[in-house]
Amino acid sequence: MTLPRLFAIAILSLTPGLTAHAGGKKGENSGISFHLQGDPSDNPKMIFEQNTAGKQVVYRRNPDFMTKDVAAFNSFPSQDGQGFGVVLQLKPSAKNRLAALTSANIDRWMLAMVNGRKVDAVIIDKQVEDGYLVIWKGIGQAEIDAFDTQVPRIGEKKPRR
Incomplete structure (x- = not known):
């Protein structure tokens, strides 16, 4: 191995966060994401507060x-007339994760x-085994x-565009 290549490997191994941030992944706010309720005692860097149903x-x-x-x-058109909601069909591995997570996080x-x-935001009231998640409101046409x-x-088999 050449000296510059060894130097590059050494630098990358000493700075693991550098590779994790490559490609704009860190803090990227695109697409859809679902976040389970955490606990106030969790590491402060791993949680965030959000007003939900009138409380933090x-x-x-x-x-x-x-x-x-x-x-x-x-x-589908949202019930409040403000934009759309969506039904999301999960991939098989995510479907299994959803069943496990919802079973363990009732209420x-x-x-x-x-x-x-x-x-x-929704309250998990039972285990979800069908692999579908629903966002009831808040999504724009764009x-x-x-x-x-x-x-x-x-x-359908392929994205529309």
Whole structure:
């Protein structure tokens, strides 16, 4: 191995955060993410507070589900008339994770975020085994259009654009 290559490997091994941030991954607020309720006693760097149903609730900073976990989706007009909601069909591995997480977190909140913005939160009232997550409100037409380029609609094989 050449000296410059050894130097580069040494630098990267001494700075593990550098590789984790490559490609704009750290702090990237694009797509859909779901965050389970955390505990106030959790490491402060791993949680954030969000007003939910009139009170401050602590959520895990790391998402439990993200756009990459979605196999397909459909949109629908939100009941409040302000934008859209979406039904998200999860990939098989994410479907299994959803069943396990919802079983272990009954009566806890799950927060949905789109492009880093809180759009909806629900209380987990039972185990979800069908592999579908729903965001009931808060999504704009531009976000639906962007999602159409990444993920197919339910029943379709390819994204629309």
